[in-house]
Amino acid sequence: xxxxxxxxxSRPFGPSLERLRAAGLRPTRQRLALAKLLFNGIDxxxxxxxxxxxxxxxxxRVSLATVYNTLHQFTAVGLMREIVVDSQRxxxxxxxxxxxxxxxxSTSRLQDIPAEDVRxxxxxxxxxxxxxxxxxxxxxxEEKE
Amino acid sequence: xxxxxxxxxSRPFGPSLERLRAAGLRPTRQRLALAKLLFNGIDxxxxxxxxxxxxxxxxxRVSLATVYNTLHQFTAVGLMREIVVDSQRxxxxxxxxxxxxxxxxSTSRLQDIPAEDVRxxxxxxxxxxxxxxxxxxxxxxEEKE
DNA sequence: GTGATTGCAAATCTTTTGCACTAAA
DNA sequence: TTTAGTGCAAAAGATTTGCAATCAC
Numbered sequence: 001x002x003x004x005x006x007x008x009x010s011r012p013f014g015p016s017l018e019r020l021r022a023a024g025l026r027p028t029r030q031r032l033a034l035a036k037l038l039f040n041g042i043d044x045x046x047x048x049x050x051x052x053x054x055x056x057x058x059x060x061r062v063s064l065a066t067v068y069n070t071l072h073q074f075t076a077v078g079l080m081r082e083i084v085v086d087s088q089r090x091x092x093x094x095x096x097x098x099x100x101x102x103x104x105x106s107t108s109r110l111q112d113i114p115a116e117d118v119r120x121x122x123x124x125x126x127x128x129x130x131x132x133x134x135x136x137x138x139x140x141x142e143e144k145e
Numbered sequence: 146x147x148x149x150x151x152x153x154x155s156r157p158f159g160p161s162l163e164r165l166r167a168a169g170l171r172p173t174r175q176r177l178a179l180a181k182l183l184f185n186g187i188d189x190x191x192x193x194x195x196x197x198x199x200x201x202x203x204x205x206r207v208s209l210a211t212v213y214n215t216l217h218q219f220t221a222v223g224l225m226r227e228i229v230v231d232s233q234r235x236x237x238x239x240x241x242x243x244x245x246x247x248x249x250x251s252t253s254r255l256q257d258i259p260a261e262d263v264r265x266x267x268x269x270x271x272x273x274x275x276x277x278x279x280x281x282x283x284x285x286x287e288e289k290e
Numbered sequence: 291g292t293g294a295t296t297g298c299a300a301a302t303c304t305t306t307t308g309c310a311c312t313a314a315a
Numbered sequence: 316t317t318t319a320g321t322g323c324a325a326a327a328g329a330t331t332t333g334c335a336a337t338c339a340c
Contacts, residue, residue, distance in 0.1 A: 026314060028320060048305080063322045068305065084283075087227070087235040088330080089304070104275060113269060120282060121264040127256065130249060130286040137265060137282050138229075141275040171339060173295060193330080208297045213330065233305080234329070 015039075023077040033060040034070050038080070043095040045083065045110035051092075083110060085138055100137035113139065160184070168222040178205040179215050183225070188240040190228065190255035196237075228255060230283055245282035258284065 016035040020027040037054055038044065046054075052067045062070075071092045074080040083091045085103045091110060100118050102111040118137050126132050161180035165172040182199055183189065191199075197212045207215075216237045219225040228236045230248045236255060245263050247256040263282050271277050 026319065028314070030321070061322095064304095065306075065323080066321055069320085082232070084229055084232050087229050087232060090232040102271065102275075104272075105278065111272070117267055117269045119264065119266040121266065122262055123284065124258060124262045126247065126284070126286055127249075129289050130247075131289045133250065133285045133287040135282065135284050137280065139268065139271070139280050140278045141271055142278040144274050144276045171294065173338070175296070194328095206297095209329095210298080210331075211296055214295085 019079065023074075023079055025073060025077060030060070030062045030066050031070055031073075033058075034062065034067065035074075035079075038074075038094050043093070043112060045091050045093050045101075047089050047091055049089075084136070085110065085140075100139070102139045102141055104141050106143050113137070164224065168219075168224055170218060170222060175205070175207045175211050176215055176218075178203075179207065179212065180219075180224075183219075183239050188238070188257060190236050190238050190246075192234050192236055194234075229281070230255065230285075245284070247284045247286055249286050251288050258282070 016032050016039060017027050019039065020031055020035060025031060034051065034055060037051065037058065037060075038046070048064065048068050048071055051071065052062065052064045055062050055067065071080065071090075075082055075092060078096060080092045080094055081096050083093050083101060085091060085101065086108065089108075093110070095112060098115040100113040100115065102113060103109075104111070120135055120137065123135075161177050161184060162172050164184065165176055165180060170176060179196065179200060182196065182203060182205075183191070193209065193213050193216055196216065197207065197209045200207050200212065216225065216235075220227055220237060223241060225237045225239055226241050228238050228246060230236060230246065231253065234253075238255070240257060243260040245258040245260065247258060248254075249256070265280055265282065268280075
């Protein structure tokens with residue numbers, strides 16, 4: 001088995017492999033396959049169930065438990081982040097840069113709002129002993145009539 | 146906001162009964178008891194499970210299913226609102242005025258931020274066909290050091 | 291009385307866990 | 316070989332549902 005890819009010129013598995021290696025995650029078949037689905041250059045917001053279905057549709061054999069594990073691992077190492085908009089289901093976002101979201105409640109679809117497009121001003125100081133970890137702005141949308 | 150207690154002398158069941166009637170909800174024993182726990186003048190953020198425990202501690206006999214029903218009914222008629230901060234558990238807020246939240250992740254505790262203390266500026270226009278239903282700002286806090 | 295409301299237990303749904311098995315290093 | 320990672324099925328929580336019993340009006 002080839003265990004070293006010396007140059008980026010020959011990347012039979014694409015950049016996903018290096019991405020996982022750089023994050024300290026062992027590049028297993030399942031992680032590589034999911035990474036390829038997720039980090040294809042298009043920012044995506046997805047639930048575990050949806051990713052599992054997408055994987056099956058792509059002919060990738062992964063268990064749902066592994067999809068959950070993988071999404072949480074990717075989140076833990078900063079490759080993704082979790083978005084909390086629905087108390088029944090978790091969504092994960094491949095865009096880890098500072099930004100916010102529109103949430104279409106009727107379709108449960110998420111859409112990015114660049115950080116520059118929102119200014120959160122005059123925020124009171126956090127209570128003593130606490131530090132701001134992140135500010136989430138969720139603009140909930142409903143259908144117009 | 147506190148003027149509801151002014152003429153409580155003439156209201157044998159307190160303001161809860163009228164509050165329910167005004168909302169078009171039949172004032173059953175369970176709804177009245179939960180309303181009294183919830184609308185005591187202090188804004189509170191609570192989960193269904195926690196309210197159920199609080200009710201039991203107060204000697205009120207209510208099933209958890211009824212607590213869920215009641216919280217959703219109160220929310221539907223505008224007496225409360227749901228706050229989504231944790232994908233595993235729902236929180237309900239007795240403060241239905243426009244405001245935002247600090248969320249202490251280590252303790253799962255919520256704290257109000259008055260609307261005046263946050264300015265969300267330069268928000269892009271919502272996509273066509275959609276209307277802004279609400280803007281939620283959640284300031285996630287972690288413990289310092 | 292009549293229809294709304296409740297309790298209870300079972301069902302559902304999402305997410306996690308335990309453990310034997312497989313695969314990366 | 317050695318240990319991390321995986322699948323599977325079962326478990327765990329949170330929430331909902333179905334239906335007979337009960338309550339408000």
